[in-house]
Amino acid sequence: MVGTANGAGAIAAAAFTLPALGFALGPIFKKTPHHWETVGTPGDFNVDNYVPVVFTLTPGIGEAGRTTAYVRKFNPKIDTDPYDRDSQYIAISSRCAHLGCPVRWVDAAERFICPCHGGVYDLLGRRVGGPPVRPLDRFYTRVEGQYVQLGPRFSVNSELKRFSPRDPGEPLDGIGQYLYPSRPTERKL
Amino acid sequence: MPRTRKAPAPPLPKPLRAPPPRPSEQNGTGGALQDAKEAGITVVDWVDERTSLSGAGRWLLFRKVPKGTNWFYTLGSATLFAFLSQAVTGVFLAMYYRPDAAGGAYESIRHVTNEVFLGQFVRGMHKWGSSVMVILVFLHMGRTFFWGAYKYPRELNWVIGVVLLILTLVMSFTGYLLPFDQRAYWATIVGVNINGTGPLIGPYLSDFLRGGGEFGATTLSRFYAIHMLLVPGLIVALIGAHLYLVTKLGTTAPPWSKAEDTPELREAEV
Numbered sequence: 001m002v003g004t005a006n007g008a009g010a011i012a013a014a015a016f017t018l019p020a021l022g023f024a025l026g027p028i029f030k031k032t033p034h035h036w037e038t039v040g041t042p043g044d045f046n047v048d049n050y051v052p053v054v055f056t057l058t059p060g061i062g063e064a065g066r067t068t069a070y071v072r073k074f075n076p077k078i079d080t081d082p083y084d085r086d087s088q089y090i091a092i093s094s095r096c097a098h099l100g101c102p103v104r105w106v107d108a109a110e111r112f113i114c115p116c117h118g119g120v121y122d123l124l125g126r127r128v129g130g131p132p133v134r135p136l137d138r139f140y141t142r143v144e145g146q147y148v149q150l151g152p153r154f155s156v157n158s159e160l161k162r163f164s165p166r167d168p169g170e171p172l173d174g175i176g177q178y179l180y181p182s183r184p185t186e187r188k189l
Numbered sequence: 190m191p192r193t194r195k196a197p198a199p200p201l202p203k204p205l206r207a208p209p210p211r212p213s214e215q216n217g218t219g220g221a222l223q224d225a226k227e228a229g230i231t232v233v234d235w236v237d238e239r240t241s242l243s244g245a246g247r248w249l250l251f252r253k254v255p256k257g258t259n260w261f262y263t264l265g266s267a268t269l270f271a272f273l274s275q276a277v278t279g280v281f282l283a284m285y286y287r288p289d290a291a292g293g294a295y296e297s298i299r300h301v302t303n304e305v306f307l308g309q310f311v312r313g314m315h316k317w318g319s320s321v322m323v324i325l326v327f328l329h330m331g332r333t334f335f336w337g338a339y340k341y342p343r344e345l346n347w348v349i350g351v352v353l354l355i356l357t358l359v360m361s362f363t364g365y366l367l368p369f370d371q372r373a374y375w376a377t378i379v380g381v382n383i384n385g386t387g388p389l390i391g392p393y394l395s396d397f398l399r400g401g402g403e404f405g406a407t408t409l410s411r412f413y414a415i416h417m418l419l420v421p422g423l424i425v426a427l428i429g430a431h432l433y434l435v436t437k438l439g440t441t442a443p444p445w446s447k448a449e450d451t452p453e454l455r456e457a458e459v
Contacts, residue, residue: 027407028396060406062291064374099379116379165402167395169386179388186402 031185035059036142036149039071045089045148047075050105052094055150068094069139069150070105070112078124081160089141091150092125097132100168112136126158133171134158140189154188164188248436255442261336262440264329269428271322275360278315279417286367288413290406294369319361326357338441346434349427356424363416369409377412378404 039053050070058065070092074084084090092112094102101116111128112121120129125136135158140151153165157172164187166172170180237243254262285305287297301308330350333339339347366377381404385395400407 024411025397027400027405028393030401032402058403058405060291064290064369064404065406099382101375101379116375167385167392168382170392180385180392181389183392183396183402 028183029185034152034189036144036151038144038147038149039069039091040148041146042073042143042148045071045073047073049107050092052105053091053150057153068102070094071141071148071150081162083162087141088143089148091139091141093137093139093153095137095168097127097134097136097168098130103136124160125156126160133169133176134166134173135160137165152186152189162188249432252436252439254440255446257443257446258440259443261332261443264325264332265435268322268325268329271318271325272424272428274318275315275322276421278311278318279421281311282315283417286413288367288410290369290409294367294409298368298370319364323357323361326354330354335444336441337444343434343438343441346431346438349431349434353424353427353431356420356427359420360416360424363412363420366409366412367416374404377408 037055037057039055040051045051050072052068053071054066054068056065057067072090074088074090076085079085079090094104094112096103096114096116096119098114098117098119101114103112103114103119103121105111106113110123112125113119114130114132118130119127119132121132121136122128125138127133127135135156137153137155139153142149142151155163155166155172157163157177163172163177164182166180166182170176172180233243282301285297285301285308287293289297298312301312303309333347333350362377362380365380366373381395381398384398385391387394396402398408398411399405400411
């Protein structure tokens with residue numbers, strides 16, 4: 001009797017606790033479909049300098065879902081990544097690799113500078129000063145018809161090797177990539 | 190069946206006899222005031238007879254406190270009142286707030302601040318009250334620390350207090366997003382990413398807070414639910430435990446107060 005009552009109580013408690021937990025944790029494991037956003041035509045971009053583009057990263061929440069990327073054409077003198085040679089465009093995310101504030105490209109200094117805690121990055125998005133732990137993230141690029149499109153985000157380590165996207169503040173050099181595991185739902189392409 | 194006559198009441202000693210009626214009660218009624226007083230006593234008696242709550246009330250409110258108790262001992266009650274103020278103003282703010290990331294949240298806060306009667310005042314109470322509560326929590330904690338009031342047998346109450354401190358900071362963090370202006374948005378981005386810098390579990394913690402890999406449609410409603418349902422419930426429960434332990438264990442004397450130097454005690458020592 002006591003055992004049955006306790007067992008029934010446990011089952012009843014589990015019957016509302018477990019679904020509620022799953023409900024709260026569910027979105028973490030949900031795979032979001034890749035979506036590509038058109039940001040301009042090839043004539044809008046050049047090899048020497050970045051052009052800021054604003055596009056929707058998270059649909060459905062209006063302005064809050066938009067983000068800025070800095071886009072330029074592939075420059076064989078400085079860009080070494082073979083994938084970039086194929087896509088012909090480099091898109092640097094404005095999300096600082098320290099804690100996620102928006103960096104801006106300062107033309108005169110040829111640096112990305114973060115307003116929050118003073119992170120500084122060079123032309124390729126590599127850290128040259130301040131607290132960031134890795135280079136700026138990038139977006140996949142492609143040319144579809146006559147439009148340049150940006151796709152999902154990926155992260156890079158200090159040698160610009162590609163990794164699946166990580167949150168800011170998570171280093172990718174050495175042991176970092178294991179201490180800050182990637183999401184199973186979001187891989188690099 | 191014939192009714193038996195009641196036995197006469199036994200003679201009572203003088204102190205236990207009911208006092209003779211006052212002049213105002215000569216006619217059997219004491220006027221409306223007296224009636225109201227007695228009605229109140231009757232209602233309280235009725236509840237107390239069925240719950241025995243008066244004992245608990247006396248136990249909670251009429252305690253012996255050590256000599257030297259001073260104003261610093263009111264910091265805990267002050268924190269409690271700050272929490273009650275937050276709870277009341279929060280409930281009424283919730284009547285107007287819309288956790289809609291596509292612009293409704295900011296618009297509803299703007300509406301409360303600029304258009305609702307006393308809205309600016311109630312929102313101001315909630316906004317400034319949150320800082321007041323954090324300050325009072327730390328002062329209360331400092332008092333407990335410097336008085337040595339965390340020592341045996343009050344360690345568990347210190348632990349509960351630390352959990353309450355953390356929950357208060359969680360309230361501050363989740364409440365900061367709700368106005369959904371630029372400051373709220375970027376502060377939350379930075380705050381969530383600070384969570385993410387914890388090795389191994391950090392990235393999952395961030396994903397739980399955001400409800401996904403990026404700041405999305407459910408992030409705001411998630412913060413709102415944590416802010417007004419999950420954490421307040423925990424805080425109320427833990428404040429109950431905190432107060433129970435304070436009442437059960439009593440408060441400590443200030444560290445500078447000495448035991449009374451009575452000759453009788455000195456004799457007993459030898």
